[in-house]
Amino acid sequence: MTTTHSFEAATDGRLDRLIAQALPELSRSRARRLVHEGLVAIDGAPAKKAGTAVREGATIAVQVPPPPPLAVEASEIPLSILHEDEHTLVIDKQPGLVVHPAPGLREATLIEAVRVRYPEVAEIEDGERGGIVHRLDRDTSGVIVVAKSAASQHALKEQWRVRETAKTYLAIVEGAPDPPEGIIEAPIAPLPSDPRRRGVVEGGKSARSQYRVLEQYGTTAALIEVEIFTGRTHQIRVHMQAVGNPVIGDALYGRRSDLIDRQALHAWRLGVTLASNGEWHDFEAPLPEDMRRAIETLRTRHDVSPSKRVGALK
Numbered sequence: 001m002t003t004t005h006s007f008e009a010a011t012d013g014r015l016d017r018l019i020a021q022a023l024p025e026l027s028r029s030r031a032r033r034l035v036h037e038g039l040v041a042i043d044g045a046p047a048k049k050a051g052t053a054v055r056e057g058a059t060i061a062v063q064v065p066p067p068p069p070l071a072v073e074a075s076e077i078p079l080s081i082l083h084e085d086e087h088t089l090v091i092d093k094q095p096g097l098v099v100h101p102a103p104g105l106r107e108a109t110l111i112e113a114v115r116v117r118y119p120e121v122a123e124i125e126d127g128e129r130g131g132i133v134h135r136l137d138r139d140t141s142g143v144i145v146v147a148k149s150a151a152s153q154h155a156l157k158e159q160w161r162v163r164e165t166a167k168t169y170l171a172i173v174e175g176a177p178d179p180p181e182g183i184i185e186a187p188i189a190p191l192p193s194d195p196r197r198r199g200v201v202e203g204g205k206s207a208r209s210q211y212r213v214l215e216q217y218g219t220t221a222a223l224i225e226v227e228i229f230t231g232r233t234h235q236i237r238v239h240m241q242a243v244g245n246p247v248i249g250d251a252l253y254g255r256r257s258d259l260i261d262r263q264a265l266h267a268w269r270l271g272v273t274l275a276s277n278g279e280w281h282d283f284e285a286p287l288p289e290d291m292r293r294a295i296e297t298l299r300t301r302h303d304v305s306p307s308k309r310v311g312a313l314k
Contacts, residue, residue, distance in 0.1 A: 016050040039063040077113035087152035087275040092285040142267025152275035166271030172264035173245040180213040184239040188232040217298040259294040
């Protein structure tokens with residue numbers, strides 16, 4: 001059932017800020033969404049903009065709809081913990097799991113599953129991003145770090161800001177990358193024709209990826225290692241498509257595959273400095289079973305022996 005909250009503005013101010021101050025359970029971003037959805041009124045008149053200037057004493061009415069039912073409760077989502085201390089969690093995220101809530105999303109997310117088990121994460125004051133330091137796409141598996149304290153949130157976000165982390169991915173891509181090792185330095189921005197997609201766009205945000213082929217399967221596909229020095233949305237997927245070697249199974253930037261039911265992209269290794277002791281640590285997530293099966297199938301089809309460089313992936 002929708003709940004209506006009504007209150008008088010305590011001071012002059014922006015509408016979204018006044019809502020967040022009067023109703024602590026709502027963040028400013030949530031308040032903005034409610035305004036955009038037509039669920040906020042000022043002195044009986046529908047509010048049109050979250051930034052509307054409101055005078056002290058004005059009556060603000062906010063309708064808050066109930067949360068949509070979840071197909072899977074957050075408490076039911078399994079978490080594969082690679083490391084845990086008093087400040088930080090390092091998780092091996094399974095494919096198909098969204099990292100954080102978004103408008104219209106009707107499923108439990110990784111951060112909600114974390115907050116169920118670690119209530120202290122919900123107390124981090126960073127809007128709806130408390131605990132979140134970086135993201136992985138829904139269908140990308142692998143290492144992701146989550147802050148358990150405000151100190152860790154600040155320290156880790158600063159490392160991302162100044163690019164002091166080490167991020168290495170494994171991907172299976174179409175074709176034979178030429179050259180087999182290279183650096184892709186190309187700016188990325190949303191495509192005006194489709195806001196879901198990014199592309200190499202002049203004037204976009206700088207993005208740098210370095211790849212090398214670990215195993216080559218004829219001219220059909222290759223297993224590659226990719227290190228990224230920036231963290232743009234869909235960076236590896238966009239860069240590999242741009243050089244003619246899209247990630248297999250990537251329906252958004254390439255095409256679906258009989259080898260795997262998602263994009264074959266795995267956040268393999270992540271190096272960060274932990275807030276708990278100030279020391280650098282490298283974390284590694286084992287290759288998930290669906291990517292292992294795809295690699296074994298390609299090895300069999302093309303009579304390729306496991307490369308020594310692949311090591312533990314055999």
